[in-house]
Amino acid sequence: MIVNLLRFRFRDDVTEAERDTVLEAMRRTAGVESAAFGTVGRDLGDPADGFTHAYCVGVPDLAALERYLHDPVHLAGDDVILPSLARLSAVRFTDDADPDTGAKMGALVLAKLAKYPAWEQQLNAIPG
Template structure:
């Protein structure tokens, strides 16, 4: 299992209706075929850290992760989600014993960045 946990905060100028649209897009992404589980909601961490919400998704393996990353629902959701975020932090972990799993995940991420340069630009615009 590979788990991706995102903590985030909306930009101050994002209206409540737009925030709901973002959360809806995240819920759709967390429900794609390749996701074993997913959830989105309030972040319960220390408010001083600056995060208000969290997104968590689990995928079975690297093949499922690649499908998840390129799923049309995920790609469309990113165009709704990323411009609305003021802050974003990611934590990833796995129960896969292969010591190369981390490097393989990075390679998938880099391949997506190369394929979708606008996605990279949107990600890089969000402070951690």
Template sequence: MIVNILRFAFRPGTTKERQSEVLAAMRRTASVESAEYGTVGRDLGDPAEGFSHAYCVGVADLDALERYLYDPVHLAGDDDILPYVTRLSAVRFTDDPDPAVGAGMAALVQAKLAAYPEWARQLDEAARR
């Protein structure tokens, strides 16, 4: 299993209605065929860290990760999500003992970043806000 956890906050000025729409887009993304499980909700960590919410999705393997990254629901959701989040921080881990999984995951993400430069820009901006 490959697990991706994203902690984030909403950008200042993001209305409660827009926040609900963003969370709904995340729930749709977390429920695509390639996801084994997914959830989104309030971050229960230390508020001083600046995170208000978290997103978690698990995919079975690298093949599922590739399908997840390019799923039309995921691709469409990015434009509904990334402009409204800030302090985006990722934790990724696996229970797969194969040492090549990390490099395979990184290669898939790099390929998507190269194929979708606007996505890359939005991710970078969200992480730096």
């Protein structure tokens, strides 16, 4: 299992209705066929960390991760989600014993960045 946990905060100018739209887009992304589980909600960590919400998704393996990264629902969701975020931090972990899993995951992300340069620009615009 590969787990991706995102902690984030919305930009100050994002309205409550826009927040709801973003959270719904995240729920759709977390529910794609390649995801084994997913959840979206309030971040319960230290408020001093500057995060208000969290997104967590688990995918069974690298093949599922590749499908997840390129799923049309995920791609469309990112165009709604990313412009609304003021801060974003990711933690990824796995129970896969292969010592190269992290590098293989990185290669999948690099391939997506190469294929979708606008996605990379959107990500780079959000402070960590």
